[in-house]
Amino acid sequence: MASSSTAPTPPAAGDVPFDQWLDEQRRGQHHTVRRVPLQALPGWHFSRDTGDLVHSSGRFFSVSGLRVTTDYGTGEGRPHSWTQPVIVQREVGVLGVLLKEHRGEVYCLLQAKMEPGNLNGVQMSPTVQATRSNYTGVHRGRRVPYTEYFTGDRRGARVLADSLQSEQGWWFLHKRNRNVVVMTDEDVPALDGFRWLSLRQIGALLRRDHLMNMDSRTVLSALPPQVLPCRGTGPGPAGEDDALCSLTEVLSVLADARFRYELSQEQLPLREVLESSAGPWRRTGDGIGRDDGRHFTVLGVTVEAQAREVARWSQPLLAPVAGLAGLLVRRVGGVPHVLLRARVEAGTLNVAEFGPTVQCSTRHLSERGAHRPEFLDTLLAPRAGRVVFDTEQSEEGGRFHHALTRNRIVELEETDEAAVRALPPDFCWVSVAQVQALLRHGNYLNVQARCLMTALTLATG
Amino acid sequence: MASSSTAPTPPAAGDVPFDQWLDEQRRGQHHTVRRVPLQALPGWHFSRDTGDLVHSSGRFFSVSGLRVTTDYGTGEGRPHSWTQPVIVQREVGVLGVLLKEHRGEVYCLLQAKMEPGNLNGVQMSPTVQATRSNYTGVHRGRRVPYTEYFTGDRRGARVLADSLQSEQGWWFLHKRNRNVVVMTDEDVPALDGFRWLSLRQIGALLRRDHLMNMDSRTVLSALPPQVLPCRGTGPGPAGEDDALCSLTEVLSVLADARFRYELSQEQLPLREVLESSAGPWRRTGDGIGRDDGRHFTVLGVTVEAQAREVARWSQPLLAPVAGLAGLLVRRVGGVPHVLLRARVEAGTLNVAEFGPTVQCSTRHLSERGAHRPEFLDTLLAPRAGRVVFDTEQSEEGGRFHHALTRNRIVELEETDEAAVRALPPDFCWVSVAQVQALLRHGNYLNVQARCLMTALTLATG
Numbered sequence: 059m060a061s062s063s064t065a066p067t068p069p070a071a072g073d074v075p076f077d078q079w080l081d082e083q084r085r086g087q088h089h090t091v092r093r094v095p096l097q098a099l100p101g102w103h104f105s106r107d108t109g110d111l112v113h114s115s116g117r118f119f120s121v122s123g124l125r126v127t128t129d130y131g132t133g134e135g136r137p138h139s140w141t142q143p144v145i146v147q148r149e150v151g152v153l154g155v156l157l158k159e160h161r162g163e164v165y166c167l168l169q170a171k172m173e174p175g176n177l178n179g180v181q182m183s184p185t186v187q188a189t190r191s192n193y194t195g196v197h198r199g200r201r202v203p204y205t206e207y208f209t210g211d212r213r214g215a216r217v218l219a220d221s222l223q224s225e226q227g228w229w230f231l232h233k234r235n236r237n238v239v240v241m242t243d244e245d246v247p248a249l250d251g252f253r254w255l256s257l258r259q260i261g262a263l264l265r266r267d268h269l270m271n272m273d274s275r276t277v278l279s280a281l282p283p284q285v286l287p288c289r290g291t292g293p294g295p296a297g298e299d300d301a302l303c304s305l306t307e308v309l310s311v312l313a314d315a316r317f318r319y320e321l322s323q324e325q326l327p328l329r330e331v332l333e334s335s336a337g338p339w340r341r342t343g344d345g346i347g348r349d350d351g352r353h354f355t356v357l358g359v360t361v362e363a364q365a366r367e368v369a370r371w372s373q374p375l376l377a378p379v380a381g382l383a384g385l386l387v388r389r390v391g392g393v394p395h396v397l398l399r400a401r402v403e404a405g406t407l408n409v410a411e412f413g414p415t416v417q418c419s420t421r422h423l424s425e426r427g428a429h430r431p432e433f434l435d436t437l438l439a440p441r442a443g444r445v446v447f448d449t450e451q452s453e454e455g456g457r458f459h460h461a462l463t464r465n466r467i468v469e470l471e472e473t474d475e476a477a478v479r480a481l482p483p484d485f486c487w488v489s490v491a492q493v494q495a496l497l498r499h500g501n502y503l504n505v506q507a508r509c510l511m512t513a514l515t516l517a518t519g
Numbered sequence: 520m521a522s523s524s525t526a527p528t529p530p531a532a533g534d535v536p537f538d539q540w541l542d543e544q545r546r547g548q549h550h551t552v553r554r555v556p557l558q559a560l561p562g563w564h565f566s567r568d569t570g571d572l573v574h575s576s577g578r579f580f581s582v583s584g585l586r587v588t589t590d591y592g593t594g595e596g597r598p599h600s601w602t603q604p605v606i607v608q609r610e611v612g613v614l615g616v617l618l619k620e621h622r623g624e625v626y627c628l629l630q631a632k633m634e635p636g637n638l639n640g641v642q643m644s645p646t647v648q649a650t651r652s653n654y655t656g657v658h659r660g661r662r663v664p665y666t667e668y669f670t671g672d673r674r675g676a677r678v679l680a681d682s683l684q685s686e687q688g689w690w691f692l693h694k695r696n697r698n699v700v701v702m703t704d705e706d707v708p709a710l711d712g713f714r715w716l717s718l719r720q721i722g723a724l725l726r727r728d729h730l731m732n733m734d735s736r737t738v739l740s741a742l743p744p745q746v747l748p749c750r751g752t753g754p755g756p757a758g759e760d761d762a763l764c765s766l767t768e769v770l771s772v773l774a775d776a777r778f779r780y781e782l783s784q785e786q787l788p789l790r791e792v793l794e795s796s797a798g799p800w801r802r803t804g805d806g807i808g809r810d811d812g813r814h815f816t817v818l819g820v821t822v823e824a825q826a827r828e829v830a831r832w833s834q835p836l837l838a839p840v841a842g843l844a845g846l847l848v849r850r851v852g853g854v855p856h857v858l859l860r861a862r863v864e865a866g867t868l869n870v871a872e873f874g875p876t877v878q879c880s881t882r883h884l885s886e887r888g889a890h891r892p893e894f895l896d897t898l899l900a901p902r903a904g905r906v907v908f909d910t911e912q913s914e915e916g917g918r919f920h921h922a923l924t925r926n927r928i929v930e931l932e933e934t935d936e937a938a939v940r941a942l943p944p945d946f947c948w949v950s951v952a953q954v955q956a957l958l959r960h961g962n963y964l965n966v967q968a969r970c971l972m973t974a975l976t977l978a979t980g
Contacts, residue, residue, distance in 0.1 A: 220770055282767075498770065
């Protein structure tokens with residue numbers, strides 16, 4: 059693997075500064091993304107049987123229809139029902155980060171990677187970000203580098219975390235990716251486009267908008283506590299006994315939501331969603347959308363790039379309205395706790411997962427009479443607290459077009475009434491150490507909550 | 520709740536011996552179960568649209584169709600596909616056991632309960648065994664006793680375990696029940712039909728055939744180690760460091776199976792399964808079955824009972840061929856380990872779960888050329904080891920007719936070659952303490968493995 063184009067293992071003596079390196083990567087990964095009407099998207103077509111938008115190989119993913127019936131979020135407990143387009147991608151992919159310890163610091167091998175939906179093209183991605191099709195070569199592209207550290211005997215690397223985690227439940231049906239962290243003792247050179255970054259460097263990059271992509275943020279949430287640099291709001295010596303609730307009680311809050319709420323999911327032909335006179339979804343001139351502009355549209359792009367697995371391809375992207383994901387944090391006896399909420403989303407695999415304190419789209423919040431989520435006002439303007447994190451991040455640019463989510467973390471003082479009020483149903487104060495215990499397992503925290511936990515543990519303090 | 524018909528809280532001074540009490544319960548719960556052709560089953564009909572067998576209320580459960588495509592178990596990795604009938608029961612039920620400590624012993628409140636599929640009518644069931652319909656009164660029957668210890672503030676009882684766990688993946692699509700264990704400090708009288716039993720008594724009852732029902736066996740697998748009586752093959756002081764693999768490596772074996780195997784599940788109209796000329800499933804004179812007699816049939820029964828929620832009802836039951844579930848155990852440095860296998864089943868929610876070492880139907884094992892599962896011969900006749908548990912148990916009598924599974928546990932000596940051979944894919948030696956850590960969470964162990972763990976920790980040594 060070593061060649062003249064590789065940089066040495068960390069610390070990268072002689073490396074150019076990160077920003078200069080990233081600029082070079084952006085220039086080197088020159089690409090164009092051009093909008094193409096869905097009905098003219100090369101390689102894709104609306105299936106004659108179902109109207110689903112599918113690839114001619116039958117693989118990758120499809121845009122299908124979903125009928126959801128749930129009594130979550132209705133207030134009075136009577137189920138409501140709707141249909142919507144949804145991305146179906148049954149295949150489980152891998153998001154893998156390779157770690158290496160050097161002189162007491164932990165380094166991650168990350169990759170500057172262009173994704174067509176990113177508003178700025180290139181962002182920092184995990185060591186390996188691949189669908190099973192990438193592994194098996196359906197893309198007919200180049201071999202994915204570093205996969206040997208994540209399969210088989212992993213070249214002797216130790217696995218520190220390995221679980222299947224969900225992705226956006228409002229846009230995907232039952233989507234999961236395998237999030238893997240491995241630690242190697244080998245000297246692993248960074249190939250062109252890759253770079254070893256310390257966790258402290260990554261913490262600083264997380265505080266900048268649209269730099270660490272969603273895949274990096276989710277897989278870094280699985281870092282075990284023993285490799286994390288200890289910081290202010292990061293985990294202190296918080297064993298289970300120091301938390302407000304036992305871990306069993308936390309698990310019970312989620313089990314109760316999974317028992318109590320009905321969530322019926324029926325995959326439908328997309329045609330039934332788009333041709334229903336009762337529903338708001340329509341084929342538009344070049345895509346799929348709603349008259350009222352809510353939620354998302356689906357559009358098509360053709361990408362020409364030099365440094366992607368294949369040099370030219372076309373694909374649909376889901377373009378959502380802007381979102382907000384916010385976490386309230388407080389210390390109880392010095393132990394940091396976060397306020398999580400069990401949430402049912404349209405495509406959740408197992409009824410409910412914990413999401414952040416606040417999770418909503420922001421487009422219609424300022425309208426008269428708009429529903430304001432619980433704790434939103436505290437998140438935006440705490441009476442007694444401080445903003446410890448506030449950046450705008452991108453959702454996965456391989457599926458989503460300019461999907462911007464404001465990530466905000468507010469640490470409340472004990473005197474803020476939101477810190478001590480009786481909690482509405484489905485909310486639970488969970489210690490950071492308990493969240494880290496949950497993150498060893500799949501489908502406990504949704505992707506928004508996981509990304510906020512990465513920000514909290516690596517980028518605050 | 521106290522009345523003249525209640526027995527005192529444990530120890531039940533003046534109680535009649537258990538077997539005499541159970542005989543009285545069997546006599547008191549006199550009932551008849553009569554076979555009725557499915558097409559004449561009161562309250563049930565084959566849906567005109569789909570051919571699914573459904574209840575007129577639209578609730579409870581249905582017998583529908585399933586198309587499965589998977590590359591698990593094919594050897595050469597090419598996916599195979601089949602259709603089959605499947606029970607669909609989206610509603611999550613509760614299996615709850617109430618515990619109480621008395622003079623250093625832990626007691627469970629269990630219930631003598633008749634289920635129509637049990638070959639012996641009454642077996643011992645959890646404190647609460649209820650669908651959400653039971654809670655909400657769709658059965659129009661009596662209120663389910665003791666539910667107040669499992670909902671809301673639980674009358675102050677402490678929750679010791681609470682997770683959603685899967686049930687038989689070959690017969691159910693995505694079925695889960697909530698398994699809950701709570702510990703009360705109150706004096707709780709046992710109503711008629713209920714009885715406080717110590718964990719040691721339960722251990723003895725587990726060694727008898729068809730006495731502890733499946734719901735009891737699965738929920739008791741969630742008992743946390745601190746309430747278990749310490750026994751021979753039970754958990755010793757086995758922290759994570761004493762195990763052959765780290766817990767992260769164990770989790771990684773399952774994550775790898777969930778990533779590697781394809782499992783596509785498409786719910787179909789039952790009519791398509793039964794009318795396919797390519798498939799083996801047919802409507803028979805009074806039910807559903809296959810020409811070759813494999814797997815299961817579906818039949819109908821009408822039940823008349825005195826002590827059930829409603830006095831008379833009819834329902835379909837799935838009648839499977841007999842099965843075997845077996846666990847190999849060995850000590851490594853004194854620490855007990857069990858051999859688990861990641862398994863993909865037709866109706867698994869999340870691709871794969873850990874099952875026992877051996878899990879198969881036994882009907883065709885003796886045929887010439889029949890496939891013999893890995894480790895079957897060691898389980899049946901170990902070269903160097905001893906049988907520590909071997910009973911025949913019933914699967915859930917509310918859904919299954921005379922569903923008999925031989926539960927067998929063999930402890931291998933280190934000198935048995937099966938104890939030290941290189942493991943085939945998907946197998947993993949996991950310490951008992953690690954399994955108990957997994958059992959805090961849902962969908963790691965399938966129901967056969969959970970029932971065997973209950974036997975191992977409560978009934979061996």
